[in-house]
Amino acid sequence: MKAAVWHGKRDVRIDEVPDPAVKEPTDAVIRVTSSGLCGSDLHLYEVLAPFMTPGDILGHEPLGVVEETGAEVTSLRPGDRVVVPFQIACGRCWMCRNGLQTQCETTAVREQGSGAALFGYTKLYGSVPGAQAEYLRVPQAQYGPLKVPADVPDDRYLYLSDVLPTAWQAVEYAAVPPGGSVAVLGLGPIGDMACRIALHRGAGKVFGIDLVPERLARVMARGAEALDLTQHDDIAQTVRDRTDGRGPDAVIDAVGMEAHGGGGASVGKMMQALPGLLPDRIAEKLAGKAGVDRLTALYLAIDMVRRGGTVSLSGVYGGMADPMPMLRLFDKQIQLRMGQANVHRWVPDILPLLGDGDPLGVDDFATHHMPLAEAPEAYRMFQHKEAAKIVLKP
Incomplete structure (x- = not known):
């Protein structure tokens, strides 16, 4: 089969690789019909x-059709259409039963000290072959895949794999009071969808903050107040001025480790780049013990949020030695919540919104649909912010 394969930094190629097969009785193999390109892939x-x-x-971020199942996968059969969550969880352990599927005790990558295994996401999370491919082996298929209707376009349910539950959890963790205010930093797919969900769930003011005009226009069209980072000398003060001088009740950081900015961001960028200049084994050891993120977005969130407010992190951070402003966090009495989204935990809340009314605008959420063969170009476009959301079609 053909698949998007990592060969090095900024080097993605379409290779011919072996077809996946059922190896365990809890496996399934699906034929992928759509696969999203995520900010985490960058x-x-x-x-x-x-x-x-x-x-x-x-x-x-795959959606597809079941081709084959293992003996213990009794809830699926060939021909079923399914969306597959990005994490691999068993559904039976204590963590899964308590809605923490990203901490699944069955698939946890203990040798790396990590939580549940993820599709297509580094040795930190199990080096499980990913979904930008013609076919995908799905471990723990007795629980993970979600059956979806066969008679609607892929995009209606595709985002249940990651975008919708990740944005939903970001808003849930933000704990915005009814009629309250929230600022969303970064308007990539997750930040964009978080704005939509916050408005749908009754936030009175939603500020979408970015520096890409097309992204700002998208959230403004859905009812958020769009703020161009480049047009304000002190964006935190601008938001405070629009929230009775206090700051928003919550800030969602949907940027993560690769934030833009000056000063500390430049140092962080240098520290992020350093491992890439070293031999592989040394680089991995250094990044795993002394990695430092570019923390501009997180620092901005801490500065902007009102005292006693909440900062919700959905943007991915990977540093093991990040400097945190503990005095500021403690003095402002900030609540901080974060983590990979627990997909199954939020599906019952999200599914009713995927009916004919489409209140979150999933049907036209993607700006580009591209053949899998064009994945290298898709990565380039997405990194350069020439596309808001790309769906690959094997």
């Missing part, structure tokens, strides 16, 4: 290269 393209191995298959 971290592999650039910053997390020390944890990648040439030949790794990328991608973790």
